[in-house]
Amino acid sequence: MENTEKKQPLVQVKNLCKYFEISRKETLKAVDDLTFDIYKGETVSLVGESGCGKSTTGRTMIKLYNPTSGNVYYDGKDIFKYNHAEQKEFCKKVQMIFQNPYSSLNPRMTVKDIVGEGLKQHGMSTKDADAKVEQLLATVGLNKDHMSRFPHEFSGGQRQRIGIARALSVDPEFIICDEPISALDVSIQAQVINMLKELQEERGLTYLFIAHDLSVVKYISDRVVVMYLGTMVETAETDELYAHPMHPYTQALLSAIPEADPNKAKANQRIPIKGEIPSPINPKNCCRFAERCQHATERCFKEMPQMKEIAPGHKVACHLVEDK
Numbered sequence: 001m002e003n004t005e006k007k008q009p010l011v012q013v014k015n016l017c018k019y020f021e022i023s024r025k026e027t028l029k030a031v032d033d034l035t036f037d038i039y040k041g042e043t044v045s046l047v048g049e050s051g052c053g054k055s056t057t058g059r060t061m062i063k064l065y066n067p068t069s070g071n072v073y074y075d076g077k078d079i080f081k082y083n084h085a086e087q088k089e090f091c092k093k094v095q096m097i098f099q100n101p102y103s104s105l106n107p108r109m110t111v112k113d114i115v116g117e118g119l120k121q122h123g124m125s126t127k128d129a130d131a132k133v134e135q136l137l138a139t140v141g142l143n144k145d146h147m148s149r150f151p152h153e154f155s156g157g158q159r160q161r162i163g164i165a166r167a168l169s170v171d172p173e174f175i176i177c178d179e180p181i182s183a184l185d186v187s188i189q190a191q192v193i194n195m196l197k198e199l200q201e202e203r204g205l206t207y208l209f210i211a212h213d214l215s216v217v218k219y220i221s222d223r224v225v226v227m228y229l230g231t232m233v234e235t236a237e238t239d240e241l242y243a244h245p246m247h248p249y250t251q252a253l254l255s256a257i258p259e260a261d262p263n264k265a266k267a268n269q270r271i272p273i274k275g276e277i278p279s280p281i282n283p284k285n286c287c288r289f290a291e292r293c294q295h296a297t298e299r300c301f302k303e304m305p306q307m308k309e310i311a312p313g314h315k316v317a318c319h320l321v322e323d324k
């Protein structure tokens with residue numbers, strides 16, 4: 001991506017928090033003070049273990065949830081302060097591809113109705129919508145005969161293609177891809193990823209790609225944001241992050257990527273992470289990774305590390321790095 005394109009972010013997430021009140025005394029801090037930008041035409045990946053808040057972040061960014069605090073700006077405007085007309089425009093510009101192609105498609109609707117629903121909501125006639133659905137199905141490798149069928153008649157990969165066609169139907173600029181391949185067979189995953197990349201090039205799309213598989217993330221992203229238990233722990237351009245991971249959690253995640261070359265696999269030392277991801281309910285105000293980190297010191301259990309920029313665009317929240 002050209003630097004000139006990087007002046008104004010398309011999406012700005014600023015100090016975003018999304019808490020869920022479980023009871024009077026218990027608060028689940030699913031997203032806690034997240035700040036990152038996404039520039040036009042790039043893919044930013046949000047990675048971390050299940051339950052780290054990645055999907056809640058995506059859902060808040062598309063207004064499926066209201067934030068507890070913080071802001072999300074789209075093209076410079078706060079999406080939570082839109083008037084009716086701006087909200088309608090936002091619904092066209094921003095779309096989501098959901099994780100589970102089995103549950104995200106209404107089983108009682110035909111493919112024609114699923115893909116064409118958004119078009120009709122935005123005022124397109126049935127005739128034009130049908131023609132566009134046919135075109136969209138061709139774009140994702142399906143055909144006209146599929147229009148009258150129901151979701152259960154398709155494989156997982158084909159259902160995800162229908163989900164992608166639905167997202168593309170209103171010609172969006174920005175798509176949040178929420179673990180779009182994790183429910184698919186490995187053999188199908190590459191096809192869907194390649195299709196997303198091709199569509200991005202053809203249509204100049206911008207993606208937020210939510211994933212836990214770091215080998216896929218390397219292939220598709222320009223930049224990566226690593227989350228742990230609701231907080232952001234590291235962000236950098238993809239090549240920089242994979243070459244010089246600084247946060248102990250990122251280092252452990254990267255060390256767990258399977259290596260195809262047996263010689264390299266032998267040389268690579270897997271960094272173990274102790275225990276399970278802790279509960280995000282009433283987390284302590286200290287490093288959230290402290291209980292599982294092999295470098296933790298007393299300070300890590302007392303004080304929350306702050307984000308520090310250690311190289312252009314490479315930021316890390318870790319006391320080890322702060323002290324260097």
Ligand code: SF4
Binds near residue numbers: 290291293294
């Ligand atoms: Fe580990 Fe401490 Fe860094 Fe947290 S702040 S990642 S516990 S070294």
